[in-house]
Amino acid sequence: MVAQGFTVDLDKPLAFQVGHLGEAYDEWVHQPIVTKEGPRFFHSDFWEFLTLTVWWAVPVIWLPVVVWCISMSVSMxxxxxxxxSLVALGIFIWTFIEYCLHRFLFHMKTKSYWGNTAHYLIHGYHHKHPMDHLRLVFPPALTAIMCFPLWNLAKLIATPSTAPALFGGGLLGYVMYDLTHYYLHHANPTIPVTKSLKKSHLNHHFRIQDKGYGVTSSLWDIVFGTLPTTKALKRAQQKY
Incomplete structure (x- = not known):
């Protein structure tokens, strides 16, 4: 369903179309199109390039930063x-940040033109095209922007000598998150833990989009009551 008088043309760049959907945007964006190849976002090749990221770019770019941060604390x-302990705490803090970002930012409700456009570029596209293999991990530019508040948070709650390792742990948590996210979409897990994570995440995409916000862990879904119940999953399965 789309707004009266407007239909999204999937053969044209989508970024500046989706805003016109108005209140119908939320329903439209949660009707997934399951193909490995995603749509085009922008007419500009430059801006389009910035939205595409291969999965291996995440560890290649950010693991050296993790090591450097930890080495700074060691040198101090x-x-x-x-x-x-600091790295483990950083990873733990990241799981909470991951949950909050996913629940409150990535799944915010919008209906204005720019609200819909921003949401689509932040996360909506992932629900519309969940198997787009070049838009499953954060683009490096977006991660770099995210690092600024995370670094300031680390400095706020830690000492000068421990803040780098704490931040490095949080950044390592992010790397684990993005790689896990890609794995859950494109791999076939063979061990119970990853099988459970994949099942939970696919339920979030295809059955109950307003539950199951944790990707690397269901801990915070349990804490805040957003873990989907068996009854809710059965109702959603019947619906779809």
Whole structure:
């Protein structure tokens, strides 16, 4: 369903079309098109290029930053047990950030032209084209922007010597998140943990989009009551 008098043309760049859907945008964006190749966003080749990211770019770009951050704390006197604890804490904090971003930003409700456009570019496209293999991980530019508030948070809650390792742990958590996300969409897990994560995430995409916000863990869904119940999943299965 689209707004009266307007239909999205999937053969044309989508970024500046979806805003015209108005209140119908939310329904439209949650009707997935399952193809590995995604749509074009922009007429400009430059801006289009910035939206495309191969999965391996994430570890190649950001793991060296993680190592550098940890080495900074080591050089300032942090012991091995302290480093391990700080990295683990950073990963734990990231799981909470991941949940909050996914629930409150990525799934915000919009109906204005620019609200719909912004939401589509942030996360809506992923629900419309969930198997687009070049738009499953964060573009490096977006991650770099995200690093600024995360670094300031680390400096706020840690000492000068421990903040780099804490930030490095959070960044490592992000890398784990993005790689896990790609894996859940394009791999066939063979162990119970990853099978469960894949099932939960695909339920989020294709059955109950307003539940199951955790990707790397269901911890915060359990804490905040957003883990879908068996009854809700059965109702959603009957619906679709």
């Amino acid at each position: 006197g942090c012991s091995f047990p302290e480093i391990v």
